[in-house]
Amino acid sequence: MKKRSRIRETAVVVAASAVALVAVQGSSAAAGDGETPTVCVGTRPVGSLPGPEPSLFRVLAYIEKRGETRYRSVFTGLSVDEDRRTADVYRIPSRAFDADICAHAEKGVRVRMHDTDVTGRRLYALAQRIGDDMSRWDGRFQLRSVGPDPRGFVFIGVDDPATADLILKKALGKFWAKHIRVEYEASASPL
Incomplete structure (x- = not known):
């Protein structure tokens, strides 16, 4: 009621x-x-x-x-x-x-x-999780930036987007795979 x-x-x-x-x-x-x-x-x-x-x-x-x-x-x-x-x-x-x-x-x-189908709090938590695992990706790609985007995804800047996209989507699982955007970034930048 x-x-x-x-x-x-x-x-x-x-x-x-x-x-x-x-x-x-x-x-x-x-x-x-x-x-x-x-x-x-x-x-x-x-x-x-x-x-x-x-x-x-x-x-x-x-x-x-x-x-x-x-x-x-x-x-x-x-x-x-x-x-x-x-x-x-x-x-x-x-x-x-x-x-x-x-x-x-x-x-x-x-x-x-x-x-969207996700809250900002969950996106922030995902960005933190990816950032906290920064050294996990060493040798496969360089993670240069990561942060939530208000449109419902986490932006991830890397040196090798094709490699990083496959690895991250596999590591994060099906639900989170649709909530990341992996793009080339020339060098690390502050969030």
Whole structure:
């Protein structure tokens, strides 16, 4: 019964804030996944969120705070397109999270929600695991950088991507294999 009331509350929040949720074809920021994100355009008065920074950055701060606290079980990460005044939110699908952030988006700010199947906490843990095993890969490839990407994967910079990709995917298992992007990196760089 609780689930139904949450759905009703979500619908009320969205309707009360007069936020328009629309699907926008072909505007996915994820690399070639063909996903159609859910988009909302803020209707809340400019300045209604705390902070002196521009409205886009107030909305981003709100999303990040909510994503790292109340919605940490679905939040993957976020990125920003300043020119288009757009926040890209990556999350495991959640009507409650979508309604919350859309209800708090200020006028002129677009929020695009992209589906993932992993949380940011799990991606960070994977990046830590790969980094902690740095010496494990010696002699086969050089691990030069590793870090979570808000789009739902861990970026791994190496000297030999073809070799590293095969070794890492085998070592990490089927689920994690789809959550890594191995690319050439000329030299080690700080995270």
